[in-house]
Each structure stands twice: as structure tokens, then as C-alpha cells.
Amino acid sequence: MNGNNTVEPEFNNLTIDELKEKLQTSEKGLSSEEATKRLSQYGPNSLNEHKQHPIVKFLRSFWGPIPWMIEIAAILSAVIHHWEDFWIISTLLVLNAVVGFWQEHKADNAIELLKKKLALKSRVIRDGKWQEIPAGQLVPGDIIRLRLGDVVPADAKLTKGDYLQLDESSLTGESLPVEKKSSDMAYSGAVVKQGEMNGIVTATGMNTFFGKTAKLVQEAKTTSHFQRAVIKIGNYLIVFAFVLVSLIFIVSLFRGESMLHFIQFALVLMVAAIPAAMPAVLSVTMAVGASALARKEAIVSRLASIEEMAGMDILCSDKTGTITKNELTLAEVVPFDKFTGNDVLVLGTLASSEEDHDPIDSAIIEHTLADETNKNTLNELEVTDFKPFDPVIKHTESTVKEGSSTFQVAKGAPQAILSLMKHPEKVEEQVNNQVEAFAEKGYRALGVARTDKRGNWTYAG
Structure with missing residues (x-):
């Protein structure tokens, strides 16, 4: 090593x-x-996490274009002894910081609690004996x-x-x-x-x-639409206020007015130009939204993400279900020839194995057994042999006993099921069209077939 x-x-x-x-x-x-x-x-x-000290996280709320302007307004108010303005502005500034910090602090605590509950254990050989230890070791x-x-x-x-x-x-x-x-x-x-x-x-x-x-993912730093909008507003107001204060300063110099008089005018402009209550109002509003989401068992780790989700017009997801329940379900059944939808479901279940816990088989069996008629039909049939899915032939296969006769059932990729038939060209175009129609909906297509009395395969659906 x-x-x-x-x-x-x-x-x-x-x-x-x-x-x-x-x-x-x-x-x-x-x-x-x-x-x-x-x-x-x-x-x-374990995965390394960069955690900010709570004090640093709290002080971060006082950093940015709009907080800077509010802080300048508070300082100017103190300089000219306008204590009413000073305390109002300071209160709004601190309220914004407290609301944001407290909401994110609660979210962090909830996430840490979940991590503890989900802590993994692992079976490992140590000193020649099997034992269970925390996965972190x-x-x-x-x-x-x-x-x-x-x-x-x-x-x-x-x-x-x-x-x-x-x-x-x-x-x-x-x-x-x-x-x-x-x-x-x-x-x-x-x-x-x-x-x-x-x-x-x-x-x-x-x-x-x-x-x-x-x-x-940790290295990727992105700025949300909400943050960009606030920064843009802050930058615009800073430039606007700076231009006005500069003009007043020049005019005051020409008129020979005292600096105290100039600071008073500058303070009026700063207070008028700065939306001192905006950060506090936005934080409180988003905190209310976070509380509403919490009642629906959603944890909001950053308040800015609420505005980002609210401004979303289209949510695109792939067919794997990675961001949903990650469970396969049977969406639609299309029977062919003389077969019905229930026939296809029963045949698909016969070509599945409940014991193997295959996600495709489980989805088919669950959908089939939801109908009492299908249960009765399956009780009259007996699977005498089952061949699990083979990546070479791309289908499962079962031998089924019905009374004194037997037949075979296959389930797998539509093209693989077509290859079992003597004359696949009869239904090939119909199958391909249906596969394309399913693909447009984001569905996976699965074919089912069975043998007739002569042993010839018939495409069921």
C-alpha cells in the first residue's frame, strides 16, 4: 500500500x-x-461537508448591495442623531437576518436528524469474524x-x-x-x-x-433568479443614489452650505432610495412558504430556492423516475388479435416471477392481481417451468399447464418477441407503431406472446 x-x-x-x-x-x-x-x-x-459557523452564516445576511445601502442609511441617521430612523432601519435589517438565519438553521437541523436516522451499518470481517459496524468506519x-x-x-x-x-x-x-x-x-x-x-x-x-x-456538485456555484434580481435592483439603486448625492454635494459646495446640512439631505435621499423593508418582507414571505412546505414534509434548506421553484414554468423529467418514487408501474395495455387486455395481463404475469423481485415483473403482477377476475384465471393455471430473463434472447419464458394441455408464454422486448413468430411481418408494423406511440409518452414497451395448440407463437400485446 x-x-x-x-x-x-x-x-x-x-x-x-x-x-x-x-x-x-x-x-x-x-x-x-x-x-x-x-x-x-x-x-x-463519509462525504466531506463544508459547514459555515453559525455566526458567519448570520453575518452573511448583512453582506450585499441592499444591506450595504441600509447600513449606510443607519450610519448616517446616527451621525445626524435621527435616532427614530436609526432604530427603524436597524430593526428591519436585523429582522431580515434573523428570519433568514432561523429558517435555514431549522432546515439544517432537520437534515442532520435525517442523516442520523439513515446512518448506514455494514457487515464486515474484522479479526476473522463477521460483525456489524457503522459504514463510516x-x-x-x-x-x-x-x-x-x-x-x-x-x-x-x-x-x-x-x-x-x-x-x-x-x-x-x-x-x-x-x-x-x-x-x-x-x-x-x-x-x-x-x-x-x-x-x-x-x-x-x-x-x-x-x-x-x-x-x-459542491464546487458548482450558481446564483438563483431571485438573487440576481435583488442584486440587480441593489446595483441600480446604489448608482442612482450615488449620482443624486454627488449632485447635492456639488450644489452644496457652490452654495457654501454646511456639511451637516448636506448630510441631512443625503440621508433623506438614501432613506427614500433604499427599500429598507424589502429584504425583511421577502424573508418573512418566503419563511411562510417554507413553513407551508414543511407541513407537506418538504425541507427548504435555502429560502431563495422557494422563489426559484415558484418561478418555474416547465419541469422536465426523464422516464427513469429518478426524481420521483423510482418505481416502475404498468401504465397501459394494448391487446392484439383476439386477445383482451386481461388476457395480456394474465399472460404477462405467467411469464413473471414474484420471488425474484424484478421491478418489471412486480409491476405487472401487482396490476394484474388488482382485478379479481384475473386472480380466478391464474388459479386455474399452473406454471411448470420458468426461464428468467436472459440478456442474450431478451425475454422470459414460462411453460404453463392448463387442464391436460400445456402452452408457453414469453415476455420481453417487442423485437425479441417478434423473432419467436413464424410470420412476424403480419404484426410487425403494428407493433413498431405502438412502440413509437409509447416512446412519445415516455413509456417502455414490453411484448407478450403465447403458443397455440400447434406450438406456433402468437403476439398477444
């Missing part, structure tokens, strides 16, 4: 044996002493166990086990699970949907694929 505190990128390209040698680990895992050394070397397995070289429902706690090369199906939508945006086998990489943040495997941790914290992505 090298002496720096980053994991070499080529670790991911090594074989399992080479990786074990490089990380000085084995199937028995690391010792507690070695794990402690590596934890001090690589740091905790994982180090490169640890041997971890990934099972159904686990969130992958760090980047790891899979070693022992048959296979895993990982939901990598948080990394790629694709909601369908990806199949992983021995020597493949499992990336931090993915969710195990099927299978159970061991893996060697290759990277933790900010060195993971997810951590590097998070770092890029």
Missing part, C-alpha cells in the same frame, strides 16, 4: 488476487489494529457482505457469490437494476435489489465514484 491517503484508480482494473495482494488483505479480512491505522490514513468513509481492504436491501457503503470489487442486481439510479439515472458478478465493481450509493455477494472495499469517502460526483 502507498503512504498517501488516496486509493489508486487502477485498483478497480486489477484481478481479485492482485487486488488482495495490493491492499494486503484476504478472505479473513483486516485486523482491528490494521483497520484503525487505515482509518487514520484514509479518513472516515470502513477502510480500503475491508471484506464486506452485500445483501438484499443493503445500500452499498463504499466502492467495492465483488468476489464471492453468484450475482447481485444493483439499483444504480442515484449514480446513472437508470432505474432498471444492473446485474453484477464476480470481479465487477459495486459503487457506493447503489441499492441491492437481488442476490448476495462479498466484496473488497477499494475506495471510501470522497475517493468513491459517488464522492467524486458529490465534490463536483
Whole structure:
């Protein structure tokens, strides 16, 4: 192992044996002493967060074009002993800062509480024994166990086990699970949907694929429409007030008036030009909006984001559902030939496996069983053989017993289902048109077919 505190990128390209040698680990895992050394070397397995001190965050509210102008007006009021103006202006300035700071402080506390509740645990071999530890204590070289429902706690090369199906939508945006086998990489943040495997941790914290992505997001600095509008108003008012004060100063010099008289006029102009109550009114208004969103279980971490969302005309999202529930549902059924919609649903369910927890199969089964008629039909049929989805032939296949006879059912990509038929040209154009129609709606198309008494495949829907 090298002496720096980053994991070499080529670790991911090594074989399992080479990786074990490089990380000085084995199937028995690391010792507690070695794990402690590596934890001090690589740091905790967590994402670095840049947190501002509460005092700095509070004082930030007094920084900007409009706060500067309000502060200048308050200073001028104090200079000429207009204490009523001074206290009114100061109160509005402080009110704006307090409202914004308190609302964001509550949001930060709520987010921290959620993080504590969602803190991950990981099964790892330490001192030759399996034990459960906080995911933040994982180090490169640890041997971890990934099972159904686990969130992958760090980047790891899979070693022992048959296979895993990982939901990598948080990394790629694709909601369908990806199949992983021995020597493949499992990336931090993915969710195990099927299978159970061991893996060697290759990277933790900010060195993971997810951590590097998070770092890029943290480095991206954007200014919201609300902030740009406020800055633009402030800049305009500063220039406008500066020009007027300059003119009054020149006129005062020509007239030979006292500086006290000039400051009084300048104060009148400053107070008139500065919308002293605007920041306070905006903060209070957005705080009310944040409270309303909180009642709907939405956490607003920055008040400016409320105006940004309110000004949105169109929200575009892809078909993966990454920003929604990330759940596949059956939207529409289009039967072909002599088949009905219920026939297609029943055949699709027969070509699905509830035990495998496949998201497509689960969506079809749930939709089918919602109808009592379909339940009765399925009770009269028996699946005697089931072939799971094969990425080569791109469909599942079942053998179904109905009384004394049997037939086969297939479910998969429409083109793959068409290839099973003797004369696909009869329905090929209709199928392709329907696939295009679904694509325009953002739907995924799935084909279902069954065999007749002669064993010929018929496209059902």
C-alpha cells in the first residue's frame, strides 16, 4: 500500500488476487489494529461537508448591495442623531437576518436528524469474524457482505457469490437494476435489489465514484433568479443614489452650505432610495412558504430556492423516475388479435416471477392481481417451468399447464418477441407503431406472446 491517503484508480482494473495482494488483505479480512491505522490514513468513509459557523452564516445576511445601502442609511441617521430612523432601519435589517438565519438553521437541523436516522451499518470481517459496524468506519481492504436491501457503503470489487442486481439510479439515472458478478465493481450509493455477494472495499469517502460526483456538485456555484434580481435592483439603486448625492454635494459646495446640512439631505435621499423593508418582507414571505412546505414534509434548506421553484414554468423529467418514487408501474395495455387486455395481463404475469423481485415483473403482477377476475384465471393455471430473463434472447419464458394441455408464454422486448413468430411481418408494423406511440409518452414497451395448440407463437400485446 502507498503512504498517501488516496486509493489508486487502477485498483478497480486489477484481478481479485492482485487486488488482495495490493491492499494486503484476504478472505479473513483486516485486523482491528490494521483497520484503525487505515482509518487514520484514509479518513472516515463519509462525504466531506463544508459547514459555515453559525455566526458567519448570520453575518452573511448583512453582506450585499441592499444591506450595504441600509447600513449606510443607519450610519448616517446616527451621525445626524435621527435616532427614530436609526432604530427603524436597524430593526428591519436585523429582522431580515434573523428570519433568514432561523429558517435555514431549522432546515439544517432537520437534515442532520435525517442523516442520523439513515446512518448506514455494514457487515464486515474484522479479526476473522463477521460483525456489524457503522459504514463510516470502513477502510480500503475491508471484506464486506452485500445483501438484499443493503445500500452499498463504499466502492467495492465483488468476489464471492453468484450475482447481485444493483439499483444504480442515484449514480446513472437508470432505474432498471444492473446485474453484477464476480470481479465487477459495486459503487457506493447503489441499492441491492437481488442476490448476495462479498466484496473488497477499494475506495471510501470522497475517493468513491459517488464522492467524486458529490465534490463536483459542491464546487458548482450558481446564483438563483431571485438573487440576481435583488442584486440587480441593489446595483441600480446604489448608482442612482450615488449620482443624486454627488449632485447635492456639488450644489452644496457652490452654495457654501454646511456639511451637516448636506448630510441631512443625503440621508433623506438614501432613506427614500433604499427599500429598507424589502429584504425583511421577502424573508418573512418566503419563511411562510417554507413553513407551508414543511407541513407537506418538504425541507427548504435555502429560502431563495422557494422563489426559484415558484418561478418555474416547465419541469422536465426523464422516464427513469429518478426524481420521483423510482418505481416502475404498468401504465397501459394494448391487446392484439383476439386477445383482451386481461388476457395480456394474465399472460404477462405467467411469464413473471414474484420471488425474484424484478421491478418489471412486480409491476405487472401487482396490476394484474388488482382485478379479481384475473386472480380466478391464474388459479386455474399452473406454471411448470420458468426461464428468467436472459440478456442474450431478451425475454422470459414460462411453460404453463392448463387442464391436460400445456402452452408457453414469453415476455420481453417487442423485437425479441417478434423473432419467436413464424410470420412476424403480419404484426410487425403494428407493433413498431405502438412502440413509437409509447416512446412519445415516455413509456417502455414490453411484448407478450403465447403458443397455440400447434406450438406456433402468437403476439398477444
